[in-house]
Amino acid sequence: MMNRWQFLKRLAPLMAMMALVLAACGREDLSTLNPQGPVAQQQFDLMKTSIIIMSGVVVVVFAISLYVIIRFRRRSGDKTIPKQVEGSHKLEIIWTVIPIILLVILGVPTVQSVFDLSKDYSKDPDAVKVIVTSHLYWWEFEYPELGIKTAQELVIPTGKTIAIEAKTADVLHSFWVPSLAGKIDTNPAGNENKMFFSAPKKGVYLGKCAELCGPSHGLMDFKVKSVDPAAFDRWTAAIKAPVALPSDPAIAKTFEDRCLSCHAVGDMGGPAYPNLTGIGSRESVGGILVNVEADDKKYSHEDTIYNNLYKWIKDPEKFKPGNQMPDHKDLTEAELKGISEYLAGLKLDYE
Template identity: 30%
Template sequence: MVGTFRPRRLASAALLGALALGLAACGGEYPNSTFNHHTEYNTAIDALWDKLLFWGTLVFIAVEAGLVYTIFRYRRRPGGEKPKQVHGNTALEITWTAIPAVILIFIAIPTVSTIFKTQAKAAPEALQVEVIGHQWWWEFKYPQLGITTANELYLPNGRTVNFALKTADVLHSFWIPQMGGKRDLISNHTNYVWFTPNADLPSSAWNGFCAEFCGASHANMRFRAFTVTPAEFEQWVAHQKQPAVFKAPAPVPAPASAAAPGAASVQLASLQQNAAADSSPAVPVWAFPKERVEAEFAYIIPTAKLPAGLTYDESLLAQGDAERGRQLFSRSTCIGCHTIAGTPFASPIGPNLTHVGTRHTIAGGLYPNDAKHLAYWIKSAPHMKPGSIMPTIGKGLTDPVRKNVISAGGLTDPEIADIVAYLQALK
């Protein structure tokens, strides 16, 4: 059967294609886009992308034009002759071999140049940051500054930052889309990547991700990056170098006439303990302002929902006592995994909590850092985040991973409220 050309069918296909392109162009803002020039790294990558897209588009147009011409020029017609087969056309074979080779040269030169540029060693004066990926949270160390923090990365505008990428367990991948620099964390090997946030970039907040599947909570392994002015970065560094600042209310001394024998020494010890805990910081507390995040960078605010079936008496949070929480923390299982600078307890297993009260998120960037979400997280982290190695602590609950009922060592809802008050007070 001889086919016939139908303009109406072609017009319908063209209309459908135009509609699809129109819908694709109707997107809004993309806060995690890599197509920007916030660092020299993603400027170089964007320039390479533009070149490859340009040459790829030319090849596509040329190939499709030849294909469409051939389809229409040599389509079957009623009474048409059978086309002759031509073999061994040397000129044609040389042409279709030479053209792709020339195109590859135009692609290879900028590609190799960009690889050498982005793989070169960072400048000697670069700020060094050690990135350690854990299942499923991020640890950031500033070895030149003596600072360790978790899930929140502060970078000064205008200064090159050299990242040493390591993993504590499986493969991960460090990526801040707006900054560029996606690179893998490989077991028993250190990878490096560096970039410089633009000097004229205003203080901003960005999302960071793990871009390599690493287990059950891979999609929940997030962090926040803050690019700040050099002066703001110095403020943040000075604050981070301080021990935890804990403001606990001073105890009310009993009247001297009512004091029991020996009570004076107990009272003095209590006052000394609280004076140490209430020591004022040598420098002001500084972190990226939460009001700016809410007003300008809402896309970094977590939106994860609380899990169904996990309950907590939220009315207790208003009654939480930070001093009781400090004492509970120091004798509970918490000290087996977490470090708080300025206390005698230190463990590198979990995130460093020294200034946790100034952070914007908890649980590897999955939930906002407020009293409500912190209470649920402490009660049962495995319910909040699949695969979390932090065990269930809420007394009477069944741990979803270990399948045991928490009894000895578990915390009641009022005790959790006290620990929440303590952690939120760590500025």
């Protein structure tokens, strides 16, 4: 029993180190180590500089320690007192000057990056302005110059600077798209923080809330979808186009009574909860139920969207606790299917 306990005591530091290393691992699209934009690249380069400097320090310190242990170890029969170096001005200068040089090497690019990344593009006529509002537990994106308000999926044109103005509708959250930029807090009490980023290539980039905000903090995902400028213009036109209610009068009445009292579709409904215009084209439902085609082709992309909408509308609390959306378990099966089919068909043809 004692031998086993000693083994576990020796194994514990190794396991702790492995856990620390693995904690930095994850999906590639949610990693700061896979920069996909100039802002993220600048931050990544700064990380590499600091890691190289720290690694060099560790290697040198361990090498000197190993050399001293071997070179100056006490030999058998040697009872002489080693040479004392206390008060050596030469050594004191060396171990003072070297850290200062290393700090300067790291400090200069750090300060430069701080000023570069704090630029305000909110008044730049060439930038796309977006007001980001965080909610428990979803994201609202408003394009004030385009008259557009949407949710959960931030569509941006490639190569354009995106000027973000971040605020919160409730508690403290943090807007974070690691492959494109660092994070920025959305503070209560009316504070607004600003940042910018751009995406040179087309693609979908995962974003998350990076500040503990409640029981579904880990499920507060969103997407940034980068498309070419022509597709962005088509998306702008498509999301502004009029939207018709469900063709079935009974489903239309239920949708108006139960959904449009809070949600908006086109120019109909209220703005309290996520805008549902074009929800059939989004990458996910609720930010977490991903709309992908089944590998075995059992379900198509359209089937998956419908199924995700059906499950979400029926019982959102099951998938995102505390999301403040009431469940609709009292709806009949026909009403649930009808509303889910209608929303799944709200697609934006722009790509």
